[in-house]
Amino acid sequence: MKTIFHNKRISGLLSVVPQNVVKFEDEVNNYTFPPKQTLRLQKVMGFKQHRIVKESTATSDLCIAGLQYILDNNWLKKEEIGGIVVACTYSDHFIPPVSSIVHGHFCLDEDVFCVDMSQGCVGFLMALNEGFMLLDHITDKKVIVFAADVLSKLVSKKDRNSYPLIGDAAGIAVLETCETENDIYSIVYNNGMMRNALKVPAGGSRLAPSRETAELKDFENDGNLRSLNNLTMQGADVFTFVQTKVPPMIEEILNYAQIDKSEIEKFLFHQPNQFMLRKLAEKIGIPYEKVPMNIVEEFGNSSGACIPVCAAYNVADLLKGKNKKYCLSAFGSGLTWAAMVLDMGGLDFCEMLISDC
Template identity: 60%
Template sequence: MKTVFRKKKITGILGVLPGTETRFEDEVFNYNFPEKQTMRLKKIMGFEKHRVVKNTTASSDLCVSGLNYLLRENLINKNEIGAIIVVTTTPDHFIPHVSNIIHGECYLNNDVICIDISQGCAGFLHGLMQSFMLLEHLGDKKVILFNVDTLSKKVSKKDRNSYPLIGDAAGVTVVENDSHAKDMYFNMYNDGSRREALIIHAGGSRLPSSSETAVVRDTDHDGNLRSLDNLKMDGSEVFTFVQTEVPPLIEETLKFADQDKDQIDWFLFHQPNKFMLKKLAEKLEVPYEKVPMNIVENFGNPSGASIPIGIVHNLGPLMVDNKYNCCLSAFGSGLTWGAMTIELGEMSFCEMLISDY
């Protein structure tokens, strides 16, 4: 899908992190591997520490904490909100939707549209796409986009392949109409035939969770211990997918936008790990300095929230005082890969909140 979105702007981003921070060294002995072998991953993959929620925390808690902060600090007014969109793979419940939980907890007006979207790694771009389309019908109202995942609850702590890089977080993005905004060029692809590269086998209608699906096994016969209730990632398949599909996607999107790489100030990508992003930057022939790649080492990979978290962490105050020509790209579960060009900046706020969760 290729399209152009016009007269829309991101006017604020809030990152919301859990209060608990765990260092990679403290988890080395969780894994069924020699310590020396495991520690080599720290340098190669960029593992340092990650943020994980408490056992009692649900995805909506991070979102409600973020929206209440914006309301309390007068960064948004309830009467300005026309819709809330939640993009997550870890809802509080099957029913009701997370967006309705946020609506009720924050006492929003009854005419506010509530939408949940089930998307993972590419969730920020999916959420922006839906936000831009809704704004066509909301006039001067704003859309609040929540990208949230608490995947630490769905990843085995004995899975060295996945657990060190998982991070929990929420991104809260304010999107509104702006007649002076530059055109945004959007491009998205999907390949469901490769869906099992990132999968949680149990818990849905295909295979409901049970005592049997909770049994921890070495399911990949590589020393990683997980159950069918846990996320399983084929790391080599995902790496090949990113290196094969994303560079031509970026090239195609820039050509569609009639821009070249030198005109892009920042390449703001989903954050799988530092190693993968370095290889991606090299393949694209863009300098490392234009590709922030420090989110996994500081917070873990927060799935669909990784782009807003990356923007806040690396560019926070700069996004308030300046404007930048950016290329966003997200890729992963689905398998899904997308990109867009967008002018970001002169926001009302771009900051991080450490929650009690």
Template identity: 50%
Template sequence: MLTKFKGKKITGILGILPENEYDYDEETKEFADRQTKRLKRIMGYGKRRAVKPETATSDLCIYGLNYILKNNWINKEEIGGIVVVTLTPDYFVPHVSNIIQGECDLPKDVVCMDIAQGCSAYLMGLMQAFMLLEHMENKKVLVFTGDVLNRKAKTDKEMQAQFGGDAASVTVVENDEQAKDIYFNMYSDGKDRDCLIMPAGGYRLPRSAETAEFKDYLGDGILRCKNHIWMEGSKVFNFVQKEVPPMIEEILQYAGVSANDADWFLFHQPNKFMMEKLADKMQVPYEKMPMNIVGEFGNSSGSTIPINITYNVANDLLENERVCCLSGFGSGLTWSSALVHLGKLHFCELVTSTC
């Protein structure tokens, strides 16, 4: 899908991190020292954030929205829609968006919508929000991303060395006739869905004592249980290197800009190694593509792009308008990108949740 939106604008971004911080060296001290040091150097592992056992996705999202409301960056009456993109809803029913609407006492005419999406979550949420704005002349739409995947994994000793991180974000989008066009492209390939999958937990295979057993299911010597995400690393790496560079070239051409014209390449960040290889292949200078999020906070799935923005370029985007290329890629398989003039934001901040 290749499309563009007119008269739409991102006006504020908030990233939300949990308090609990874990150190890679401490978590891997019982494993082979040589290999863990090699992984740290190559993949960029360092610290990560994980929620408390009782914290759910909605808790991070509600904390973020209340923070925005408390600072008077928006008011409740301006909100026309809520789009939540997550792989870890509080419940199958009700939806996280409805929980947020109720807990924050928002008007009953607010459109509430949940989307299940992983690494492309942020761009999927933005696209849906822009479509809603076509029917909301004087309202704003809030895009939430959030996942708490690491709360599940931490209880298993075999999964002590988790390198993912929990996080959430809130982005405010609104109509603005003076805004520059925003360009999107999105792709999917469900034939390769199994190379990034959580086998158990849905209705096809409910969780059970059997799915919690660790076995060498793939014959590669790695113990896995079906309650956790499985990733065939080489397949995912090859997929990213094959599909993402031509997608970025396409979106730049569609928007009528060159790679040199782009000020920032703000991508989903699985690990530093993959980001360096992408930058090399696209001939993008490392200083234009921040790749430190995994080392600071862990891979937070659909929230890595807004965490990247609020951590690395917040001050720049508060003062200046920049040409930004955003991209998410992963589970589905899906890969997506957007070319947006981003800046002069009302707020752009990274906060730590106390919930």
């Protein structure tokens, strides 16, 4: 899909991260590899620390903590909410949806439109697309977009390829219609033929969770222990997919928006790991300093929440200042890859909440 949204804007951004910081060196003994070999990854991959929720925390808790903070600061009134869009991989339950849990927690009006999307790393951009479309029908109210996940509960703690990279977080954006002309360019692509490259094999209707699916095994003979209930990733395939598909999409969206890459203030990308982002910047032909790539080492890859976390951590002051052009892009399960070029500035708020979730 390739489209333009007219007269809409993001008016506020909040990221919510748990206060619990876990250091990489404290986890090296969780893996089957010799600790010395694992510690080498600190330098190679930039592994440093990640933020992990409490055992009792679910995805909606991060969303609720964030929305409560927004309401407490009077950046938004409950009556202004016309829609809630939640993108996540690991919801609290199959039913009710996270959006209904948030709706119920805040006792919102019955005419508030609530919808969940099962999305991974592209969750924030997919939810933005959904939210902007929704605004065409809820012109007098605001749409609240959530991209949240607790991947620490989905990835095996004995999977050295994935666990050190992941983190838990939520990103929240307030969307509204605006009087001033503000075109938002959006592209979303999918290739379902590569759907198995990122997968949680069991837990759904295809393969119900059981004692057998919970058993940890070395499926790939690579020393990483996972169960069928855990996330699996064909890393090499995903890397090649990203490097092949994302650069032409960025070129396409810049052409679509009729701007040069030098006019983009920052490229706020999903944060899989620093190496992949560095190679992506080289392939696109943009300087590293235009692509913040420090989220994995400080917070972990929180799937769909990465872009809001990246924005709040790296460019909060810029986003509260003068309007500038930004390019957002994400890529992940589906496989799906998406980009958006938009003006952002003068946000009512752009902050990071450290939560006790």
